[in-house]
Amino acid sequence: MPVAIRDMVHADLAECAWSGSPAHLRAVEKELLLAARDRADYFVACPPSGLPVAKGGITYQLAPGSGTIWQLAVHPALQGLGIGTLLIGAMEDRIRERGCHSAEIRVEVDNPRAQALYARLGYLAFAEVPESWETDDGLYETTLTVMAKHLG
Numbered sequence: 001m002p003v004a005i006r007d008m009v010h011a012d013l014a015e016c017a018w019s020g021s022p023a024h025l026r027a028v029e030k031e032l033l034l035a036a037r038d039r040a041d042y043f044v045a046c047p048p049s050g051l052p053v054a055k056g057g058i059t060y061q062l063a064p065g066s067g068t069i070w071q072l073a074v075h076p077a078l079q080g081l082g083i084g085t086l087l088i089g090a091m092e093d094r095i096r097e098r099g100c101h102s103a104e105i106r107v108e109v110d111n112p113r114a115q116a117l118y119a120r121l122g123y124l125a126f127a128e129v130p131e132s133w134e135t136d137d138g139l140y141e142t143t144l145t146v147m148a149k150h151l152g
């Protein structure tokens, strides 16, 4: 199945309910507003239907000179098929185009499978940071492993 990567647009939000709660989608919407002002990037991966089956954002606010990949999610029915790898490759290209020489990914400490994927793609863990975000049930607190990759 061919999968195309493109910039996410506001109309895609309604088709991304599979990726998280309404609170998560509000956070994505905020990032889309920043992307519209050229201060962030947000991508979706779509089969020929054009409907998003994966999505992920890049923020340039967390690490100077680096693009941080976050909010990465592949539709649960389509995980493990290479779509996340494809999306990360496209995101690294955009980070390079913006003149950054490294990419970072933040992933929860208790998600070793995702960490294994990022390690396979060349990311090295170098720090752990506390993080929290609003959910529909209140504030969720966690610890994230920060992983980085030099982009040649």
Ligand SMILES: CC(C)(COP(=O)(O)OP(=O)(O)OC[C@H]1O[C@@H](n2cnc3c(N)ncnc32)[C@H](O)[C@@H]1OP(=O)(O)O)[C@@H](O)C(=O)NCCC(=O)NCCS
Pocket: 071, 072, 073, 074, 075, 078, 079, 080, 081, 082, 083, 084, 085, 086, 106, 107, 108, 111, 113, 114, 115, 116, 117
């Ligand atoms: C992590 C994720 C983005 C990777 O995308 P993907 O398309 O599934 O990954 P790919 O097919 O390109 O690569 C396969 C690898 O991804 C990882 N992976 C696959 N399914 C996964 C899952 N449900 N959760 C975490 N990692 C997963 C594994 O390392 C896998 O390799 P393995 O099969 O040898 O164990 C995707 O699986 C996902 O959305 N998982 C649930 C949410 C999540 O963990 N997000 C990460 C936030 S940082």
